[in-house]
Amino acid sequence: MTEENQDHPTTALVTGANKGIGYEIAAGLGALGWSVGVGARDDERREAAVRSLRASGVDAFGVPLDVTDDASVAAAAHLLQERGGRLDVLVNNAGITGGLPQEPTLVSPEQIRAVVETNVIGVVRVTNALLPLLRRSPAARIVNMSSGVGSLTRQSGTTDALSTGPISAAYSPSKTFLNAVTVQYAKELQGSGILINLACPGFVATDLNGFRGVRTPEQGAAIALRLATLPDDGPSGGYFEDAGVIPW
Numbered sequence: 001m002t003e004e005n006q007d008h009p010t011t012a013l014v015t016g017a018n019k020g021i022g023y024e025i026a027a028g029l030g031a032l033g034w035s036v037g038v039g040a041r042d043d044e045r046r047e048a049a050v051r052s053l054r055a056s057g058v059d060a061f062g063v064p065l066d067v068t069d070d071a072s073v074a075a076a077a078h079l080l081q082e083r084g085g086r087l088d089v090l091v092n093n094a095g096i097t098g099g100l101p102q103e104p105t106l107v108s109p110e111q112i113r114a115v116v117e118t119n120v121i122g123v124v125r126v127t128n129a130l131l132p133l134l135r136r137s138p139a140a141r142i143v144n145m146s147s148g149v150g151s152l153t154r155q156s157g158t159t160d161a162l163s164t165g166p167i168s169a170a171y172s173p174s175k176t177f178l179n180a181v182t183v184q185y186a187k188e189l190q191g192s193g194i195l196i197n198l199a200c201p202g203f204v205a206t207d208l209n210g211f212r213g214v215r216t217p218e219q220g221a222a223i224a225l226r227l228a229t230l231p232d233d234g235p236s237g238g239y240f241e242d243a244g245v246i247p248w
């Protein structure tokens with residue numbers, strides 16, 4: 001992973017870091033001694049998360065960020081530019097389900113559009129805005145938070161309900177879309193030193209699922225932390241959960 005440098009601490013940005021899995025990813029990266037940007041769209045929630053992370057010893061700083069808003073993303077890139085101009089790790093964690101029902105016969109076009117705007121286009125918007133800063137890192141890593149429900153193999157197979165989730169014509173396909181886009185990034189970034197991978201946290205108890213998940217946010221953060229700290233010969237364009245590779 002990146003070399004520690006007195007003038008420039010290893011710096012990460014986690015989107016949607018004010019709660020849930022994103023907060024725990026920020027905490028985990030902070031525990032490595034890194035400087036961690038807490039990307040969040042709501043001022044109060046962001047500042048509360050920064051305060052709480054700092055209280056636990058993390059070098060955290062707030063980054064106002066709505067991943068669906070061009071101006072907000074440009075301002076976040078500007079803020080990071082002003083803070084030293086280099087980003088070592090980007091975790092695209094922000095995500096929404098879009099609410100229920102999501103049966104294909106009931107889902108609204110607006111629901112699908114909103115979910116894709118956040119879960120897919122938001123990732124592209126943030127990644128592209130921050131790539132100039134990531135390219136200044138000797139070994140940048142990008143982690144995109146996907147889900148096992150984005151696996152078409154699992155969706156079309158007979159695996160258990162926990163790994164396929166409810167019928168979903170917006171959320172699950174948005175993660176399949178994100179997977180496909182991430183593979184294209186990996187192809188374009190091949191040889192750049194930047195490794196980009198997809199993480200599935202498992203079924204985690206957070207706001208996203210009304211806290212019905214069976215894992216803790218800390219457990220959910222573990223795979224993202226692993227992919228954020230890959231060695232230079234680590235994989236790129238892969239799709240992983242704690243147990244290993246997820247079938248596409």
Ligand SMILES: NC(=O)c1ccc[n+]([C@@H]2O[C@H](COP(=O)([O-])OP(=O)(O)OC[C@H]3O[C@@H](n4cnc5c(N)ncnc54)[C@H](OP(=O)(O)O)[C@@H]3O)[C@@H](O)[C@H]2O)c1
Pocket residue numbers: 015016017018019020021022039040041042045065066067068092093094095096118122145146147148200201202203204205206207208209213
């Ligand atoms: N929980 C699970 O079982 C599970 C399973 C598989 C994958 N995942 C993925 O893991 C990631 C984190 O989910 P979570 O379970 O921790 O959910 P969560 O507790 O609901 O957190 C989602 C985070 O994303 C933020 N967010 C949503 N839209 C945003 C936007 N437009 N701009 C900036 N931030 C935005 C939320 O901010 P606000 O507080 O402002 O809404 C919040 O900080 C998501 O990508 C999710 O799809 C979760």
